Amino acid sequence: MTTATVAKPKAQQPVKGGRRLSLPVLLLVIAGVLVLTSVVRMISGANGITSTGQVSTALRLAVPIGLAGLGGLWSERSGVVNIGLEGMMILGTWFGAWAGYQWGPWTGVVFGIIGGALGAVLHAVATITFNVNHIVSGVALNILALGATRYLSKFTFDDVPQGSSKQSPPIESLGSFDIPGLSGAMDTLNQKHWFLVSDLAGLIGGLVTDLSPLTVVAVALVPASWWVLWRTAFGLRLRSCGENPVAAESLGVNVYKYKYLAVIISGGFAGLGGAFLSIVASNVYLDGQTAGRGYIGLAAMIFGNWMPGGLALGAGLFGYTDSLNLRGGTTNVHALILLLAILLVVGTVYLAWRKKYVPAVITAVVSALMFLWYVDTNEVPKQLVSATPYIVTLLVLSLSAQHLRMPKADGLPYRKGQGK
Missing domain, CATH: 1.20.1270 (Substrate Binding Domain Of Dnak; Chain:A; Domain 2)
Structure with a gap:
């Protein structure tokens, strides 16, 4: 009588680079950087590096980068590389300004999202239906969006008061607000220039001072995206298309549908980032307004390891360094x-x-x-x-x-x- 030997399955080795920082470790790293920053401020006397105004400006500059990064996250989690984020942002700035000037800023926000989504449809048709190389399609979309908005500006903004072929008329503001009590208390503490306490107050104060309603919406979209992509059946199916579309298809997932939805949502996020630039950040459309923020958003997404939390940290880092130039x-x-x-x-x-x-x-x-x-x-x-x-x-x-x-x-x- 013979006994069959059953081979034990080998344990899968962890993927190199697949490990993620746990939340306690991440918070410890952030606290350590804050302590070092406070030490540097005390030594150098550069009190502006953690001032309320600096952090508030950094948040405003981080929002369009973060929205572009969220767009890239949705698209690439479905398996579609989206180099065209810059072009979708450009469309968002123009459509947002065009509609915002005529019908008000909130209408401009909606049209900015639609403009970015229209660009995303072109990218989706090229890459998903016709299997065009994703990089080639994205670069072509960036060039097309830049040329199209310049052409449209000549016919829309050139003949209106305070407008030109390179700039729209001013757009009505969405307004801003502070968190009552907290904003003033944090600013007072920040101006004391105490070790660590003032730096922490500057960080918190910058996050609750001079907030646009659209900033609050944009920040809320980060945890919302995490919940949809990692805690719902829809998100599981979408991510399976980016990991193994053949296996997803075998389980009944309509891969084409989920890829199209992901890319269009991606364009909507990028378009919202563009509308933020033209309606909130400067209240006018300007030629070349995005200044490469779509690419930086893509970099923030990669830095964040294709995760919403890491993406938010990356957008904050890039927004902070950009704020140094403005201030x-x-x-x-x-x-x-x-x-x-x-x-x-x-x-x-x-x-x-x-x-x-x-x-x-x-x-x-x-x-x-x-x-x-x-x-x-x-x-x-x-x-x-x-x-x-x-x-x-x-x-x-x-x-x-x-x-x-x-x-x-x-x-x-x-x-x-x-x-x-």
């Missing part, structure tokens, strides 16, 4: 050089503890150079301040590239029945 931040950027040098020291210790000695030595050398730069100068050139958002984008993507996991079928062509 005359030569002194503030100079202080951030010291913060970066200290963070590199922490990185050196961590790498040495992990016995990665060569990267540790390189990090230590870069940290020493940053310290020398800080000591040798009093403030940085304005050109560097203007380029800070883009430098940070490149640094963040290059440093985080080894710890990312994109959806497995992201950007891959799909045909119904290809698994048979």
Whole structure:
């Protein structure tokens, strides 16, 4: 009598880069960065780096980046790469301003969403129905949107008062508000310049001061997107299309439908970000208004590892660096050089503890150079301040590239029945 030997299934190895920071660890990291920032502020005297005004400006600049990133998240979770976010934002700025000028700002918001969704339909038809390369389709959409809005502006804004072919007339404001009591108390604490307490007050105060209703809506869309994508059957089916569309099809999921829905929702988010720029951020449409924020939003999504929470942190980081440029931040950027040098020291210790000695030595050398730069100068050139958002984008993507996991079928062509 023979006994059959049943092979035990091998445990799956964790995917490299698939591990995520737990919430307590993430909060600890944020607290550590806040403490270091407070130390840097005390040493450098650059009180503006954690002021209420700085954080409030950063939030306003982070919103369109975050909305574009949310658009990329929805699209890429379904397996469609969306380089066309910039073009969808451009359409959102124009349609939002055009409708907002004629029928009021909230109508402009709705039309901005519609404009972005129209651009998304073009991208969806090209990539999902005709299997056009996703990058090629996205770049083509960006060029098309830029040309179309410039052409339309000549016929709509050129002959109206205070308008031109490159600018719309002013649009009625949506208004703004503060959280009663909390806003004033936080601003008072922030102006005391106490260690850590004033920095925390500046952070909280900036999040509750001079808020637009559309800012509140945009912030609420982050947890709403997480809940829909990770806590509903609809979200599970949509994400399965981005991981393994053949398996999803075998379980009865209409892959084409979910991809189309995801890309159109993606365009709506990007269009909302564009409408925010033309209605809230500046209350006029300007040619070239997006200034690459669609691409930065895509970078924020990648930095966030295709997760809403990480995306929000990335958008906040890029919004903060952009705010330094608007608020005359030569002194503030100079202080951030010291913060970066200290963070590199922490990185050196961590790498040495992990016995990665060569990267540790390189990090230590870069940290020493940053310290020398800080000591040798009093403030940085304005050109560097203007380029800070883009430098940070490149640094963040290059440093985080080894710890990312994109959806497995992201950007891959799909045909119904290809698994048979």
